[in-house]
Amino acid sequence: MGLLSKKDAKLITDPLTDNNPITIQVLGICSALAITAELKASIVMSVSVLFVLGLGNVVISLMRNIIPSKIRIIVQLIVVATLVIIVDLVLKAFAYELSKTLSVFVGLIITNCIIMGRFEAFALGNGPWKSFLDGVGNSLGYAVILIIVGFFRELLGSGTLLGIKVLGDPIEKTGLYAFGYENNGFMLLSPMALIVVGLIIWVQRSRNQALIEEN
Amino acid sequence: MEHLELFFKSIFIDNMVFATFLGMCSYLAVSKKVTTAVGLGAAVIFVLAVTVPLNWLLDQYLLQEGALAWLDPKYGVDGSETIDLSFLSFIMFIATIATMVQLVEIVVEKFSPSLYNSLGIFLPLIAVNCAILGGSLFMQSREIPSLALALTYGVGSGIGWFLAILAIAAIREKIRYSSVPPALRGLGITFIITGLMAIGFMSFGGMLTGGDEEKKKKTTQVVASSKLEKDTQVKKIDITLKSDSEEVAENIKEIEK
Numbered sequence: 001m002g003l004l005s006k007k008d009a010k011l012i013t014d015p016l017t018d019n020n021p022i023t024i025q026v027l028g029i030c031s032a033l034a035i036t037a038e039l040k041a042s043i044v045m046s047v048s049v050l051f052v053l054g055l056g057n058v059v060i061s062l063m064r065n066i067i068p069s070k071i072r073i074i075v076q077l078i079v080v081a082t083l084v085i086i087v088d089l090v091l092k093a094f095a096y097e098l099s100k101t102l103s104v105f106v107g108l109i110i111t112n113c114i115i116m117g118r119f120e121a122f123a124l125g126n127g128p129w130k131s132f133l134d135g136v137g138n139s140l141g142y143a144v145i146l147i148i149v150g151f152f153r154e155l156l157g158s159g160t161l162l163g164i165k166v167l168g169d170p171i172e173k174t175g176l177y178a179f180g181y182e183n184n185g186f187m188l189l190s191p192m193a194l195i196v197v198g199l200i201i202w203v204q205r206s207r208n209q210a211l212i213e214e215n
Numbered sequence: 216m217e218h219l220e221l222f223f224k225s226i227f228i229d230n231m232v233f234a235t236f237l238g239m240c241s242y243l244a245v246s247k248k249v250t251t252a253v254g255l256g257a258a259v260i261f262v263l264a265v266t267v268p269l270n271w272l273l274d275q276y277l278l279q280e281g282a283l284a285w286l287d288p289k290y291g292v293d294g295s296e297t298i299d300l301s302f303l304s305f306i307m308f309i310a311t312i313a314t315m316v317q318l319v320e321i322v323v324e325k326f327s328p329s330l331y332n333s334l335g336i337f338l339p340l341i342a343v344n345c346a347i348l349g350g351s352l353f354m355q356s357r358e359i360p361s362l363a364l365a366l367t368y369g370v371g372s373g374i375g376w377f378l379a380i381l382a383i384a385a386i387r388e389k390i391r392y393s394s395v396p397p398a399l400r401g402l403g404i405t406f407i408i409t410g411l412m413a414i415g416f417m418s419f420g421g422m423l424t425g426g427d428e429e430k431k432k433k434t435t436q437v438v439a440s441s442k443l444e445k446d447t448q449v450k451k452i453d454i455t456l457k458s459d460s461e462e463v464a465e466n467i468k469e470i471e472k
Contacts, residue, residue: 026402029239030345073342074313081306089302104352107305111345113240190234191413198399198406205398 011133015141018208021114022145023201028114032146033193035105039162042150044091044098046143048106050136052083053115057135060123067124076119077110084109114142149196157187218367221359225371228420231346232379233413235353238346242380243405252384253377255341260373262341263350265319266312267369268362270351273311278304308351316342346376383409 021027028049035041059079060067067075088106091099099106109115118138123131154160159167159176168175186192231237238259245255276282280299284291290298320338324331341347350372359365386408395404 023402026243027240029243030237030349033236033239074310077309077313077342078306081309085302085305088305104349104356107352108237108345108349110305110309111343111348113343113345116343189414189417190236191410191417193236194406194410194413198403198410201403201406202396202399205403209398 008130008133011130012137012140015134015137016144017141017204020141020145020204021117021138022142022197023204025114025117027117028112028142029197030108030112032142033149033197034190035102036146036149036193037153037157037188038101039147039150039154041098041101042146043143044095045102045105046139046146048084048087048091049109049112049114049142050139051087052080052109053118053139054132054135056080056083056115057118057123057131058128060119061126061128061131064124072124073116076116080110080115114138145197145200148200149193152196153187153192156184157192159183218364221364221367222371223422225368226375226378227416228422229353229372230375230379230416230419231349231372232376232409233416235349237349238344238376241341241344242376242383242409243402246380246384246387246405249381249384249388252380256373256377256380258338258341259344259346259376260370262312262316262319262338262347263369263373263376264366265369266315266347267350267354267372268365269315270308270311271354271359271362271365273307274304274355278307304352304355309348312347312351313342346372379412382412 015021019025022029022032032045035045056079060076063075084107087109088099091102091106118135122134126134151161154162155166159165165175167181168177229235232239232242241255246252274282276285278300280301281290281292281294281297282300283298284294287294289295316338320331323338350369353372354365354368359368383405387405390404390408399407
């Protein structure tokens with residue numbers, strides 16, 4: 001491991017499990033839940049956040065000594081907004097249909113608390129390389145939850161994964177549907193995203209008792 | 216009528232928290248006590264009421280395709296040099312919001328110290344609240360037609376957010392007395408309760424069904440049916456209020472036992 005020392009590797013692996021941005025730090029839930037009805041949308045959203053957070057952390061970390069602390073929030077917002085505009089334009093150019101599905105939620109990456117939270121908590125006090133790793137780690141932690149939620153909602157809600165009918169055809173009654181299986185349309189509605197995340201938290205905290213809250 | 220419809224729609228049907236998950240971060244973080252929840256909720260209403268109309272003006276006169284026609288007709292939609300600045304809307308909106316929040320903070324501190332004491336700590340938090348930017352972005356994508364309607368929309372969605380955080384804070388204060396499975400305590404149960412509340416709010420979806428189509432037809436039928444709808448709205452709210460207060464009474468009894 002020449003490239004990553006043990007400490008650096010921890011920056012990436014920690015947010016995946018015990019310090020997950022969504023389930024433990026409670027950041028970035030805003031834009032995470034609304035778009036998880038399809039697996040594809042969750043993957044695209046995760047990649048966008050990875051890009052914005054990875055790069056944004058580096059930029060902020062490079063500028064950390066010249067930003068006056070009084071106006072740092074505005075500076076941070078401008079950096080994020082610029083990166084998000086790039087993501088938005090790229091999505092519009094190469095995946096127009098998807099950018100329609102994500103609608104305003106691409107723009108809402110700007111106010112995604114993960115990004116501001118990591119800027120404040122990490123990039124303002126650490127060097128560029130470490131900040132980059134921290135950004136990648138945290139957006140991967142975000143991606144894991146998004147993909148798990150997207151996987152279950154799409155599988156149970158419409159019987160497909162990435163648009164491929166994995167459970168058979170509901171109209172021609174093939175595969176599972178031949179035995180009378182029905183899609184649970186309820187999974188596609190927004191409240192279910194919250195409940196699925198709640199269940200993920202439940203599973204995670206039962207496995208790691210140290211994370212349990214007092215009240 | 217138009218205003219009333221949009222107002223109720225943005226409070227109940229398109230409720231920021233339950234329908235679009237906006238402002239979830241502060242919703243989860245600041246909902247442990249009713250008093251702080253009220254403070255943040257009030258600040259959100261206030262800031263949304265200021266920023267949505269302001270961003271509406273920006274969108275109409277600066278950002279939209281051909282919006283610069285007031286400078287010179289040649290920049291208009293049919294002009295020879297049409298300008299479309301809408302790709303700048305994210306950065307303009309967030310800059311407006313950040314500045315307005317600072318400005319509001321200074322003005323409130325100067326003129327009403329008591330209000331500042333109760334709202335003050337929440338104002339800086341609000342600049343990065345997704346609900347505020349989300350309000351402006353939805354205002355843009357839903358193409359709200361006039362400044363007054365934009366104001367109604369801002370106030371309405373603010374009140375919707377306020378209601379949501381107030382409700383969850385009240386529930387979280389009560390849930391301390393019940394035995395939640397240890398692993399679900401705190402965050403987990405809050406998520407699930409919010410999910411259930413969102414299912415409840417979905418029942419408001421039928422409140423204004425078909426309203427958009429009827430408005431276009433503009434027949435006399437519209438008036439009659441909208442009156443009917445309004446009556447049912449009121450009834451629905453009454454019923455929910457009643458059942459809420461019954462629940463609370465029951466809870467209190469249990470605690471006393």
